[in-house]
Structures are given as structure tokens and as C-alpha cells.
Amino acid sequence: MAQHTETLNWDTLTSHFEYRPLDHTSTPRASNLYLRLAPNQTTDIYSFATEFAYKIAVDIKAERQKYPEKYQRPKEDDYLLDDATALKISPTVQRLHYQRKTEIRACTHHDDEDTRFSRDDGYSYYDSGRSFSDGFEFNCDCALPLRERKVHAFLRQYRQNGCYMFERVNGAATFNMNVTMALLVHGELDLVLRICSHPDVDYQYWREVQQCQCVGAEEGWDQLYRLALRAYLVLNIMRQFPKLRVPGPKRTTPYTETYRDTKLYQEIVYECTNLEAEVPGLSHYYFFGMTEKTSKTVFQRRNMAKMNGPGAHLLPPSFLNFLDRTPMSPQAIAFLGEYGFPYGHAPFEVFRDEFSESSLPHETEREEVCHLLRSTVLPEELVIQVMDEAGYNGRTRQLLVAHDPLAEENATILDHYLAECWRIMVQCSVFAHGLGEDIKWKQEVIWFLRHNIRGPEGQLLEYVGSEMS
Ligand SMILES: [Zn+2]
Ligand SMILES: [Zn+2]
Incomplete structure (x- = not known):
């Protein structure tokens, strides 16, 4: 599938962005790209988004034509996944079992009962003190038990739940939603469309799902295409700033900022590799070479101490000033804990050590x-x-030169990754159509740019409401 990196007008888009390092005279809020606030900015950025939406629509149409126009409604007792497909997605599904040890094999436990909730119908939000996950447990140690391959499992319904009740109320349905996402990640769109033809499938409610009102919506399948879109945009945008490439194999003093030190880049790597939902982040983990989220910690005093200690010479003076300006009172620590890492203020190495347990070796190493x-x-x-x-x-890891996707040696892998991001976006759209939904790509592109690239004083890209339909 073409990924259109070559055909989209990145030049015009990025001509409206300007890179400002931390020591820029304007003392920017972070090392980042900022809007230049040129008069034709709105028109140009909106036409980029329109062009993006047009090009992806062409590919979505072509992709849909590869599959039957109509599917026969599958029976509840049919197996949707054969052994080969089950084995293919099992390593992905295995990650959903968390602490449970499972085996990757073609499950043969035919006697396992179909599992839904004990009360599929008549669930009431106010009953949430009771257990609704009756019967949802794994009875064999196969990563993908046979019963989870049946159409039956794909018909579990989403239910509203109170605080802390997500697992109990929606655990079974979440497991299945992730199996479907794993199918999408592995390009098994035909199976996904087949299941969508069943009238009881309710994945439209799973597009944006949160565990409860207090947390972000990280459980839904929107994460699949949104992460792909963000990574695709950020890497392509950063490619337009050759001066921000990492200068040599090893960074030397004096410290030079690169694209990896920008807020935009650090945030996208964080988002792509620290999600609650495992499956959407998977291909990104591998690409960015971050290790498992064992150290999902927040940026706290120990890192501050670490940075003032050995290795502090790597820090730009403006970052040290930032440290000086930030009194480490309990409130300040709580602030950093709550709002996370100061993206675009710390060099990439500090960011990487904070969020990745260790460095992954390359196959050749x-x-x-x-x-x-x-x-x-x-x-x-x-x-x-x-x-x-x-x-x-x-x-x-996938990258030849670790943690530097824009290094020349990584060009082929980068192209492959961007093509994968594009494929996920296209196939998610076909999936959405199968549910009677639509992904508004122009809106998605504008939303991302508007929230992530602002003017030097925080000015937002103008929102042209009438053009957003
Ligand atoms: Zn089994
Ligand atoms: Zn809550």
C-alpha cells in the first residue's frame, strides 16, 4: 500500500513551523516547533489536511474493494479464527494476560464453555456492586483459548460501569476487543469485516472507551488509528528539518539539540509506548525500541538528583536554569508527578532512561x-x-541506529514503519465503515496539529468550524 509520504505537500505544511531551541532569545516554553503565524497559515494548513483526507479516502475505497461486498452472517458457534490465524496473533494476545503464564499453541480445549456474563441483558449501572464477570475466567493456559475464537466471544456487549468496576463489568468484552484489535494490527481485515456483518456486534461503542470517568479514554480502538496518525505526522514533519538530525553516532559536548529533544517528539514516543491498552502500542514499542513499561514512573526527585549529578554536563544551560527555577517543594514534586515529564526540557537520553528499562540489542548485535x-x-x-x-x-530492536528513527541508516525501516502506520489508518477506516461509522481524517489531522504546534505565546491555529465536516 502506498503511504503517500512522497505525495503529500509537507513542504508547505512545515514552512509554517519554526524550530526554537531552549536557548532561543524568546525563552520558549520548551524546545519545540512553533507556528510562525504567517498570514496564510490557516489556509495552507487546512489545505494540507484536506489533501490528506482526500488521499486516504482513495486508498480506503481501494482497500474495501479487496474484500467481498457482503458477508454471510456468521453463526454464534462458528469459529471465526482458524489455527493458523490464532497462532499468528497469539504472541500479541499473550500480552493481555499480564501476570498469568500462557503458552502459544493452537488450543484444543473443546470442552471449555462459552463465556459471556451471567446477565447479558438487563444490566443496570446501579447494580455495579455485584459481580458481572461470573464465569469469565481462563480454564486453560493457552494464550488464545478456543472459545475466544468463536463468533460468540465477538458478540460481548459494552456496559457502563462505575469507578474501579471496568474489569469486572467489561473484562470479557475488553479481552475480545483486544483480539479484534490484534487482528487489525496483523492485517486480518477480512475476518474483522466478517464479524462486523453480525447485527449484534457493538464495536461502535468501543471506539473511545475509558475505564471510568476519572481517567482518559485509552481502551478503545481509536487508539489504533490515532497513534498511527500521530507517529506518521510527527516523523514526516521532523524529516523536513534536516538540521535537527542527530549529528553523529555519539552526542558530544557542547550539547546540541535535535528533533529528539523536542516536546513534540518526546510526547509522541511517550504516547505510543506507554498506553494502558497493550495492543495499539505494540508496533510502536518495537519501532521506537522502548522496553516494556515496567518503569511507568513519573518524573520525580530522583531524576532531578540524577541530572544534577554525573552526566549533568549533557544538559543545556537553559535546562539547568529550569531546574533552578523549579523549587523542589512537595507541591512541585506532586506537580511533576501529576503532569508527567517536562517534555522538551530534558535531553532525549534523560527521557529514554525515564521510560525505558534497558536498551534493546539489534538482531545483528x-x-x-x-x-x-x-x-x-x-x-x-x-x-x-x-x-x-x-x-x-x-x-x-528494529532500528539499526537505536533511538534515532531519522538516521540515514534507518531510512528503509522508517519507510516500512510509516507504510504500516498508513495501512493501520486505512484499515481502521474500513473497519469503521463496517460498523456504520466514519473517521473524519481532516478533523483528526487539524486536531492534532492544533493541539501540538502552537504559536510562541501559545496561540492556537484558527479553528474553521464550517470546514470541519
Ligand atoms: Zn487451551
Ligand atoms: Zn473513577
């Missing part, structure tokens, strides 16, 4: 180490043990 160890007198078991302990047997 893994092979090299393995080869080296095998050339010694070490017995094979010990080679494996050493590799394990050194973190070389788990996941590997």
Missing part, C-alpha cells in the same frame, strides 16, 4: 555476540545462559 561466545571454549548451555543474562535472548 545479538548474532555477533552469539558467534563470539560460540568461538570460545564455553559449552552451549553456558553460551545460552550468558546470552540470557546479558539480555540478548529476548526481544531485539
Whole structure:
């Protein structure tokens, strides 16, 4: 699938953005891209969004034509997923079991009962003190039990829930929603459209879902296309600023800011790799090379101390000024804890250490180490043990040059990733149509740019309401 990076008019779009480093005379709020506030800004940015929406619409139409126009309504007892598909998505689904240990295999536990909630109908919000997840438990240790492959499982309904009740009320349906998202991530659109042809499917209610009123909407399938869109826009925009590429293999003093130190970039990496919902973030984790969110911590005093200690020479003077200006009172710590990391104020290395447990090796590095160890007198078991302990047997990263997607050596991988982002956006639209919904791409593009790239004084891109339909 074409990804249109070449055909979209990025030049005109980014001619309206200006990069300001922390030591810019205007003392910007963060190292970031800012609107230049040129007179034709609104017209140009809106025409970029219109063009984006037009090009994606062409691809959405072409994508839909690859599949049957009408599907026969599947029966509840049919298996939607065959063994091969189940195995294909099992590694993704496995991540949904959290602490539970599961195996990736084609489940053969036919005797497992179909599981829905004990009271599918007549659920009342006010009954939420009772257990509604009766019967939803896993009876075998297969990552994707056979019963979860039945059409039945895809017909679970969304219910409103009170605080802390999301898992109990919607746990079963959430598991299935994630299976469907895994199908979309793996490009199994045909199966997704087949299930959408069943009148009882209610994924339209799963587009934006939050655990309860107190938290953000992170559980829905909007995350799939929204993250893809954001990563696609940010990386393409940053490509238009060649001066912001990382200068050499290793950063040296004096410290030079690059695209990775900007608020825009750090926020997108954070968003893409620290979601509550596992499946939508998956391809982004691998691409950005962040490790599991074991350290989903907030930016707190220990990091402040770390930055004033060894390694502080890496920090730009303006960031040290920022530290000086920020009294570390309990309130200040609470503020940072609540609002998170000061994106665009800390160098990328500090950001990375905060949110990623360790650095992932590349496949070639893994092979090299393995080869080296095998050339010694070490017995094979010990080679494996050493590799394990050194973190070389788990996941590997995709980028040749770690944590620098815009490095020239990473160009092919970057293109592939952007094409994947585009595919997800296109296929999510086809999925949306299957539910009688629509994704308003022009609105999505404008919304993202408006909220993330502002004028030097925080000026917002004008909102042209009538053009947003
Ligand atoms: Zn099983
Ligand atoms: Zn709540």
C-alpha cells in the first residue's frame, strides 16, 4: 500500500513551523516547533489536511474493494479464527494476560464453555456492586483459548460501569476487543469485516472507551488509528528539518539539540509506548525500541538528583536554569508527578532512561555476540545462559541506529514503519465503515496539529468550524 509520504505537500505544511531551541532569545516554553503565524497559515494548513483526507479516502475505497461486498452472517458457534490465524496473533494476545503464564499453541480445549456474563441483558449501572464477570475466567493456559475464537466471544456487549468496576463489568468484552484489535494490527481485515456483518456486534461503542470517568479514554480502538496518525505526522514533519538530525553516532559536548529533544517528539514516543491498552502500542514499542513499561514512573526527585549529578554536563544551560527555577517543594514534586515529564526540557537520553528499562540489542548485535561466545571454549548451555543474562535472548530492536528513527541508516525501516502506520489508518477506516461509522481524517489531522504546534505565546491555529465536516 502506498503511504503517500512522497505525495503529500509537507513542504508547505512545515514552512509554517519554526524550530526554537531552549536557548532561543524568546525563552520558549520548551524546545519545540512553533507556528510562525504567517498570514496564510490557516489556509495552507487546512489545505494540507484536506489533501490528506482526500488521499486516504482513495486508498480506503481501494482497500474495501479487496474484500467481498457482503458477508454471510456468521453463526454464534462458528469459529471465526482458524489455527493458523490464532497462532499468528497469539504472541500479541499473550500480552493481555499480564501476570498469568500462557503458552502459544493452537488450543484444543473443546470442552471449555462459552463465556459471556451471567446477565447479558438487563444490566443496570446501579447494580455495579455485584459481580458481572461470573464465569469469565481462563480454564486453560493457552494464550488464545478456543472459545475466544468463536463468533460468540465477538458478540460481548459494552456496559457502563462505575469507578474501579471496568474489569469486572467489561473484562470479557475488553479481552475480545483486544483480539479484534490484534487482528487489525496483523492485517486480518477480512475476518474483522466478517464479524462486523453480525447485527449484534457493538464495536461502535468501543471506539473511545475509558475505564471510568476519572481517567482518559485509552481502551478503545481509536487508539489504533490515532497513534498511527500521530507517529506518521510527527516523523514526516521532523524529516523536513534536516538540521535537527542527530549529528553523529555519539552526542558530544557542547550539547546540541535535535528533533529528539523536542516536546513534540518526546510526547509522541511517550504516547505510543506507554498506553494502558497493550495492543495499539505494540508496533510502536518495537519501532521506537522502548522496553516494556515496567518503569511507568513519573518524573520525580530522583531524576532531578540524577541530572544534577554525573552526566549533568549533557544538559543545556537553559535546562539547568529550569531546574533552578523549579523549587523542589512537595507541591512541585506532586506537580511533576501529576503532569508527567517536562517534555522538551530534558535531553532525549534523560527521557529514554525515564521510560525505558534497558536498551534493546539489534538482531545483528545479538548474532555477533552469539558467534563470539560460540568461538570460545564455553559449552552451549553456558553460551545460552550468558546470552540470557546479558539480555540478548529476548526481544531485539528494529532500528539499526537505536533511538534515532531519522538516521540515514534507518531510512528503509522508517519507510516500512510509516507504510504500516498508513495501512493501520486505512484499515481502521474500513473497519469503521463496517460498523456504520466514519473517521473524519481532516478533523483528526487539524486536531492534532492544533493541539501540538502552537504559536510562541501559545496561540492556537484558527479553528474553521464550517470546514470541519
Ligand atoms: Zn487451551
Ligand atoms: Zn473513577
